[in-house]
Amino acid sequence: MSAGDFESRWLRPDVNAVWTRFLQVTHRLEHHIDRRLQDNHGITHTQYEILVRLADSDERAMRMSDLADEIVTAKSAVTYQVNRLSEMGLVERHKCDRDNRGTWVKLTPAGLERLEQAAPCILSLVRELFLDDLNCDQSAELDKLLGTWSDNLDEHERNPVHRPDH
Amino acid sequence: MSAGDFESRWLRPDVNAVWTRFLQVTHRLEHHIDRRLQDNHGITHTQYEILVRLADSDERAMRMSDLADEIVTAKSAVTYQVNRLSEMGLVERHKCDRDNRGTWVKLTPAGLERLEQAAPCILSLVRELFLDDLNCDQSAELDKLLGTWSDNLDEHERNPVHRPDH
DNA sequence: CGAAGCTGGTTCGAATTCGAACGATCCTAT
């Protein structure tokens, strides 16, 4: 096997290490946050994310599809979680006047309150684990990295060529 | 509400944006890879990860627990996936001589072959989406970032104080 | 030796996610 062969078929060891570590770190972060949120506040990270998006929106309301896009999940999963949140009284469904297909999901006062209870827990976690140790240069760099990754994904999704690779 | 109050209760908008984008990008990456892998090679990303770890190990074999640690998932999930992979003939269970509780999971020739078929697909994806656009400085920086995040998580896990946050 | 505790792996039930299929509504172009 030639060096070029190797290059094309496997990642360079150092590069491979970065990718592996990336996967591990993201998974660990997710688990850690999820557990803390569930133990201390009885909601999932996805549920928390939904509440945050709603709180940040005009009228504290959003459409199901937009919600699905923002939190990057299947529409059916949003339906499921909105049902849960609705049962908990943290969220309400409303008809949409402009579009009779659509439904608005609106944060209730109870939902806002629950969010405000949970936020410090999560935010301190994000700060301590993720952001506190970053200097200005680093966080700027991180921002740029996220930008390129995001652009690459856009590109790939715009170009849905699932070309067979051999 | 004072500025300090705001600071302690919410993230600065720019910082919040970085965190949000981080979550979105990681989820999008996972989905993208998972879909490609399933469509083209009929295995999950977790299953692929298991095969990779085994292939990289001495004897092409690992213990269940170590596998769980490496891919950052519950032990029961590993049991589940090893069952699937075993049904597909890509992996075999063996008794462990040193420890009668333990089981070795060993990659079969068919497993290695399947991995080698799937690898180019994934690796080109990782390159195109994740690594190609990074210059040396950036990938060094990323490596450092992953290091601090990983250390922070170690710290937090060593210190399992689920202190109530209000 | 032997009891108490720890570790490795499995099993079980509950929760969540996904994608495909569906009915309803909207949009566009003729």
Place this chain on the structure above:
DNA sequence: ATAGGATCGTTCGAATTCGAACCAGCTTCG
């Protein structure tokens, strides 16, 4: 106006994940 196609949200079944409980084997320490 209207037919064809896109979009919205839901429902359904299958797959996966998690944590708790459990058993068996290991380890430590009296």
